[in-house]
Amino acid sequence: MSIAKNYIYNVIYQIVTLIIPLITVPYISRVLGSNGVGVNAYTNSIIQYFILFGTIGISLYGNRAIAYVRDDKDELSRTFWGIxxxxxxxxxxxxxxxxxxxxxxxxxxxxxxxxxxxxxxxAIDISWLYMGLEDFKKTVIRNLIVRILGVVCIFIFVHSASDLWKYVLILALSQFLGQLTLFVYLPKTVKKVKIKWSDIKKHFMPSIYLFIPQIAIQIYVVLNKTMLGYFSNTNEVGFFDSSEKIIKMVLAVVTAMGIVMLPRISNTFARGDMDKVKDYLYRSFDFASYLSIAMMFGMAGIASELTPWFFGPGFDRTGVVMTVISPIIVFIAWSNVLGQQYLMPVGKVKGYTVSVCIGAIINFIFNLALIKYYQSVGTAIATVVAELAVTAVQLYWVRKDIEIKKLITSLWKYFICGFAMYGIIRVIGQFMEVSYKTTIVQVIIGASTYFILLFIFKSELNKQLFNSVWKNFKKVILR
Structure with a gap:
């Protein structure tokens, strides 16, 4: 399957996993309040530690391991069952x-x-098998059906603050059933093979090597909410969690490329074609920058007018947090390319591990220093600084392997056009009242401004993407 199709499927998959709770946020934030939202976020952050130690980096390792052996059905089956x-x-x-x-x-x-x-x-998640095979369609369709049913259940069963446990149960069961449905395809994908203990334990240490960076990532992804809940209160956790949900939905569009490219680059590296690996890297970094810079300025621009009508009364602080945290869209997009699309597939896990460990330490220190004074805004600042550090370390690590100048050649165009878009969005926000209509106008005019300005600046990627969209559009019309 082509990279473009896999990217589209994985964008859908990532957005489905994030957009379903996001669809319910306006309703849930009003029914459960910031305290209920905060309790869910806080308890979930604790559960994530047990998930982390239960999976010990196996899913990430499994994706890469499957990509290495996917051309051999016997070895594929043995690798899958062992993992x-x-x-x-x-x-x-x-x-x-x-x-x-x-x-x-x-x-x-x-x-x-x-x-x-x-x-x-x-525990039963086997999506890494299909991702390693570059077959994203199966995970998308099955999860989409289950999660839509989950949304329906939320509106049917959750009506007051006392229904918090029902909300948590529906989200958890949706996740469980979504993973369970993937087993339907298993008999056609892998064979039953006799497994020895050696086939199992050989995967343990490679998983542990990826487990270390996963711990570090978890520190500045989950520990944010844990520390915020401990040093502040669940209301502040609710503000941070709500803003992070929207940012992560936007991020899913960009980071989906990382999950698609990991098995492709791993397989290309296994064949020894390093020139092709680097070509993938340059193109992917340019695409990630093209999208993420626009999204950063866009989210910062609409935050003030979006949060009051979207989350309801009592969530005004969420708009400030969302504006402060928006730069992580760019930093995570870049580190996703450098770390997951290059360092990991080519076996340079040490560089990836060092970068996220430094990010985790910085995040912890800044949280400790800022939460007391700035609460959720302090956590947002700590997150931005941590993600910047991760990206900087990864750039330093790959400096001898790739041409940094080639990576950043188009960035100035994206930043100028993105900043101009931000200015126009803010002007619209000043003259229009807070409502969903304002947000829609801001998004449409803002996006149009960004793309038009890139045509004026003669962005090659912008031209290629629009030509591709126009070509596919004409095919649909002619049919």
């Missing part, structure tokens, strides 16, 4: 530790128990 059994063993250990934690804690005990379904969902 899957290892993941089940580590997940059982993680859930056992969670059971001890549940007995020791006195707060939100029932909510924690419901959230623990997510640990089981992570």
């Amino acid at each position: 899957f059994i290892l993941k089940m063993i580590t997940s059982i250990v993680a859930y056992s530790i969670f059971s001890l934690f549940l007995q020791a804690t006195n707060t939100y005990q029932f909510i924690f128990l419901v959230q623990s379904i997510l640990i089981l969902a992570a």
Whole structure:
């Protein structure tokens, strides 16, 4: 399947996993309030630690491992079952530790128990198999159906603040059932093979090597909310979580390319074609910059007018947090290309690990220093600084392998056009009242400004993308 089609499928997959709760946010934020949203975010952040230790980097490793052997059905099957059994063993250990934690804690005990379904969902997740095979269509269709049913259930069963546990249960079961449906395709994908203990344990250490950066990533992704909840309050967690949900939905469009390119680059590297690997890297970085810079300025521009009508009363602070945190769209897009699309596929995991560990340390220090004074805004600042550090370290790590100048050659065009777009969006916001109509106008005029200005600046990528869209559009019309 082509990279373009896989990218589209994976964009859909990533957006589905994030947009479903986002669709319900205006309703849930009003029904549960910032405290209820904060309790869900806080307890979920704790559960993510058990998921992390249960999967120990296996899913990320599995994606790459499958890509290496996908042309050999016997080796593919042996690799899959070895990794899957290892993941089940580590997940059982993680859930056992969670059971001890549940007995020791006195707060939100029932909510924690419901959230623990997510640990089981992570245990049976085999999406890494299909991603390694570059077959994203299956994961998209099955998850889409299950998650739409989940949205319907939320509107049917969640009506008051006391229904928080129902909301958490619906989200967790949607995740679990979505993963379970992927097993329908398994018999046609892999064969039953006799597995020895050596086939299982050989995957343990390579997974551990990827587990270390996963821990670091989790520190500045999940620990944000844990520290915010501990040093501040659940309302502030709700503000940060709500803004992060929107930012992550936007990010999904960009980072989807990373998941698509990881197996492709891994397979290309296994064949020894380094020139092609670098060509993929340059093109992917340019595309990521093209999208992410526009999205950063766009989200910062619409935040003030979006949050009041979208989240409802009591969420005004979310707009400020969203504006402050918006630069991570660019930094994560860049580190996704450098880390997941280059360092990991070519086996330079050490560089990736060092970068995210430095990011985690910086995030922890800045959170410790800023939360007390700035609360959710402080956490947003800490997140931005951490992501900037990760990107900077990765750029330093790849400086001898690739031409940095070739990576950044078009950035000035994207930043100038993005800043101009931001200015126009803010002018619209000053003259129009807060409503969904204003947001729609801002998005349409802002996006049009960005693309038109890039035509004026003669952006080659902008021209190629629009020619491709126009060509496909004409094909549909002629049919």
